[in-house]
Structure formats: structure tokens, C-alpha cells
Amino acid sequence: MPRNKEDARRRLVTAALELFGASGFDQTTAAQIAARAGVTERTFFRHFPDKREVLFVGQSILGTALSQAIVEAPPECSPIAALRRAFVSVADMLEQNRQFSEPRRHIIAATPALQEREVAKHAALTQMVAETLQKRGVESRRAALAAQAGMAVLSYALNGWFADPSSGLVHHLDRAFEELQGLSSPPDHKWAPAFK
Amino acid sequence: MPRNKEDARRRLVTAALELFGASGFDQTTAAQIAARAGVTERTFFRHFPDKREVLFVGQSILGTALSQAIVEAPPECSPIAALRRAFVSVADMLEQNRQFSEPRRHIIAATPALQEREVAKHAALTQMVAETLQKRGVESRRAALAAQAGMAVLSYALNGWFADPSSGLVHHLDRAFEELQGLSSPPDHKWAPAFK
DNA sequence: ATCTATATGTCAGTGACAGACATATAGATG
DNA sequence: CATCTATATGTCTGTCACTGACATATAGAT
Numbered sequence: 519m520p521r522n523k524e525d526a527r528r529r530l531v532t533a534a535l536e537l538f539g540a541s542g543f544d545q546t547t548a549a550q551i552a553a554r555a556g557v558t559e560r561t562f563f564r565h566f567p568d569k570r571e572v573l574f575v576g577q578s579i580l581g582t583a584l585s586q587a588i589v590e591a592p593p594e595c596s597p598i599a600a601l602r603r604a605f606v607s608v609a610d611m612l613e614q615n616r617q618f619s620e621p622r623r624h625i626i627a628a629t630p631a632l633q634e635r636e637v638a639k640h641a642a643l644t645q646m647v648a649e650t651l652q653k654r655g656v657e658s659r660r661a662a663l664a665a666q667a668g669m670a671v672l673s674y675a676l677n678g679w680f681a682d683p684s685s686g687l688v689h690h691l692d693r694a695f696e697e698l699q700g701l702s703s704p705p706d707h708k709w710a711p712a713f714k
Numbered sequence: 715m716p717r718n719k720e721d722a723r724r725r726l727v728t729a730a731l732e733l734f735g736a737s738g739f740d741q742t743t744a745a746q747i748a749a750r751a752g753v754t755e756r757t758f759f760r761h762f763p764d765k766r767e768v769l770f771v772g773q774s775i776l777g778t779a780l781s782q783a784i785v786e787a788p789p790e791c792s793p794i795a796a797l798r799r800a801f802v803s804v805a806d807m808l809e810q811n812r813q814f815s816e817p818r819r820h821i822i823a824a825t826p827a828l829q830e831r832e833v834a835k836h837a838a839l840t841q842m843v844a845e846t847l848q849k850r851g852v853e854s855r856r857a858a859l860a861a862q863a864g865m866a867v868l869s870y871a872l873n874g875w876f877a878d879p880s881s882g883l884v885h886h887l888d889r890a891f892e893e894l895q896g897l898s899s900p901p902d903h904k905w906a907p908a909f910k
Numbered sequence: 911a912t913c914t915a916t917a918t919g920t921c922a923g924t925g926a927c928a929g930a931c932a933t934a935t936a937g938a939t940g
Numbered sequence: 941c942a943t944c945t946a947t948a949t950g951t952c953t954g955t956c957a958c959t960g961a962c963a964t965a966t967a968g969a970t
Binding site for chain 3 (some may be wrong): 716718719722753754756757760821
């Protein structure tokens with residue numbers, strides 16, 4: 519086999535992360551990333567279909583893990599309950615990657631074009647979750663609605679966890695699902711209505 | 715005042731819609747759109763920050779209409795109830811634009827780059843909705859969750875309405891909100907659990 | 911009739927990305 | 941050990957999205 523492909527990929531991701539963090543996404547050229555990684559611009563675009571994509575590796579891993587967990591949830595689970603189990607099952611993986619996703623978040627937060635891509639990835643993941651719910655027998659459009667509500671809960675929990683990592687991600691997930699149930703209650707108790 | 719600006723805008727949008735529909739988004743160049751509209755490529759990019767944006771005019775109108783309706787909902791409304799009122803209040807506007815949004819949907823459905831932009835616009839709208847809910851006194855992250863669930867319901871209803879325009883959009887909205895409530899019920903009654 | 915603000919034209923340049931073709935290297939094969 | 945091969949990479953060239961700088965045209969105010 520030829521020159522080490524995966525290593526070049528890793529070098530490209532690392533170089534991109536560093537340059538984006540230092541100079542910003544728009545001010546960093548694909549050629550610069552390639553140069554720092556010791557390859558050519560053309561090689562960069564052989565590894566990633568476009569400049570943004572270098573920041574979105576590993577999304578597919580999360581997707582397949584989620585899919586598998588959803589399928590394996592007990593059949594008597596409601597759609598939301600199945601999603602809850604799945605999210606808890608990948609919490610560990612997410613907590614592991616925190617050191618990588620932390621700087622990534624800052625770069626994305628500073629770049630509209632990257633936010634657009636992230637939102638799209640989120641939507642794609644949601645789509646995959648919806649299709650997996652269908653395999654459990656959930657009707658198509660109902661599955662889509664459940665997936666969107668569930669992924670909203672996941673984002674909610676992740677935001678809370680990024681702000682406060684001291685309590686684990688699982689704890690944030692529990693609270694977030696309780697919030698979803700409380701959403702239709704009148705706004706009397708102004709703060710979280712459903713927990714202690 | 716100088717040459718008619720708004721008219722050039724409209725010609726550009728029309729030309730883009732026609733060319734995208736005929737040849738596809740990727741195969742259509744910005745210069746071609748400009749030529750058909752009787753202006754220069756440079757002028758195209760003075761009216762639209764990028765090539766995709768020509769298909770996303772009028773989103774801001776919907777946003778402001780939604781915001782206003784949310785603020786004006788009775789204070790005793792739950793977040794979801796406030797959103798429901800707001801959606802119903804813009805249903806008429808949406809039904810009016812159907813002839814425009816119909817071909818637009820097909821073009822977007824055939825172009826990943828446009829789907830990405832649409833998802834982003836959807837997210838931006840959701841963000842605006844969340845911030846408006848906060849003005850009603852809904853706590854920040856709870857507002858975000860409600861906005862996402864609510865916008866999911868809106869999409870659900872719009873999809874149903876596009877597939878079956880015979881019953882009005884308001885009817886689809888009613889059904890969609892009932893679906894949201896039924897999401898946490900066990901999957902016994904396989905079809906919509908909450909209505910008649 | 912002139913004057914002005916604003917829309918548009920013109921020109922040149924940068925950078926993302928793709929096709930075509932050549933070259934280099936790790937490992938299989940003899 | 942020499943060769944051979946699949947695959948990764950380099951090189952070159954081209955298209956197109958998008959931008960800055962500067963010139964020009966036009967509808968309306970004076």
C-alpha cells in the first residue's frame with residue numbers, strides 16, 4: 519500500500535484546527551492548511567469534499583452508534599423513551615471527545631458558514647434518527663417529529679453540559695427530557711416545572 | 715432616484731427560478747442569471763450576498779410576522795399555545811405564496827447545497843422564535859426547546875399541507891400539534907393517537 | 911437645465927474546487 | 941532481491957463564486 523493515508527488526514531485536521539483557531543476560518547486558505555500538513559492543496563480536497571468538512575469528521579460514528587442503540591431499545595418503549603436510552607448510551611463517547619469538540623465549538627461559533635454546515639449535519643443526523651425510529655414501527659411523519667423533538671432535547675442537554683461539565687452529561691439529559699414534558703404546562707412556575 | 719432597483723431584484727429572482735428549474739442549480743452560473751435579467755454578474759452579487767440567497771427572499775417577512783404574533787398572544791398561554799396561535803396567524807400568508815414556494819421546493823430538493831441553506835434559515839427562524847418567547851417571560855433554554863419543538867410541528871404541518879392542500883393549512887396545524895402531545899404515549903395505537 | 915444620490919457597468923484579482931495526467935511508495939509476488 | 945501493482949500524492953490547468961476600486965448612468969430634487 520502507498521503513503522500513509524490516514525496519517526495525512528489526521529495532520530490535515532490538526533493543521534486546520536490550529537490555523538482556524540489562530541487566524542479564523544475565512545482568513546485561512548486551504549493551501550495554507552495543506553502546506554502545514556506537508557501536502558498539496560489538491561490532496562486536501564481529495565480528503566475532504568470542501569474546506570468546511572475538515573471540521574466535521576466523526577459525525578458518522580455518532581450516527582451509527584445512535585442508530586444501533588435506537589433499534590436495540592425494548593419494543594414497548596415510546597419513541598421518546600427509545601431516544602432517551604440511545605442518547606444515554608452515547609454519552610460516554612461524547613464525554614471522551616470533549617477536548618476536541620471544545621475548541622471546535624469556538625471556531626464554529628465565530629463563523630457563519632460553519633454554523634450553516636453544523637446545522638445541516640444536525641439535520642442529517644435527525645433524519646437518520648427518524649428513519650431508525652421507523653424501523654421500530656413508528657409511522658413516518660410521526661417519527662420525523664419525534665426525532666426533531668428528541669434531537670432538540672439532546673442539544674439542550676449538550677449545551678447545559680458544555681456550560682457545566684461537573685454534573686455528567688447523563689444528568690443533563692435527564693433534566694432535558696423532563697423539560698420537554700413540562701413544555702405544555704402554563705407558565706405559572708416560571709422555572710423548570712417538572713423536577714424537584 | 716436611480717434605475718429601478720426592486721424591479722431588477724424581481725427579474726433576477728424570476729430568472730434564477732427559471733434557469734435553476736430548467737438546468738439545475740449547479741449547472742446555472744450567476745452570470746447566466748444576470749444576463750437573463752438584463753444586468754451584470756456584479757449587479758447580481760450586489761442584490762444577493764451569494765448565489766443561493768436568491769431563493770430565500772421573503773424569509774424575513776415571515777419571521778417578523780411570527781414574532782409579532784407570538785408577542786401578542788395572551789399571557790396565560792403556554793409556550794406551545796402561543797406558538798400555535800402565531801402559526802395560525804401566518805397560515806394565510808403561506809397559503810398565498812404557494813405558487814412560488816412550490817417550484818422552489820423542487821429545486822431545493824434536488825440540490826444539497828440549497829438544502830443546507832434552507833436548514834440554516836430554518837434554524838435562524840427558530841432562534842428568532844426562541845428569543846421572542848423569552849420576551850414573554852419564558853426562561854432562555856426552555857424557550858429554545860419550545861421553539862424547536864414548535865418549529866418541528868410547523869414543518870410537519872407544512873409537509874402535510876404540501877402533500878394534501880385540499881384541507882387547509884390550519885387544519886394540518888391542528889393535527890400536528892395533537893401529534894406532538896401524543897409523542898410520549900406508548901406505540902399501541904399505531905396511527906395518530908390523539909384525534910377522533 | 912443642472913445637480914445629486916444611488917444603481918449599475920467595467921476591470922482586475924483571489925480563492926475554492928475539479929479534471930487530466932504524471933509520479934512516488936508500501937507491500938505483494940516471483 | 942527485483943519487480944510489479946494498487947493507491948496516494950504531485951503538478952498543471954481551468955472554471956466559477958465572489959470582491960474591491962473606479963467609472964458611468966439615471967430618476968428626481970433644486
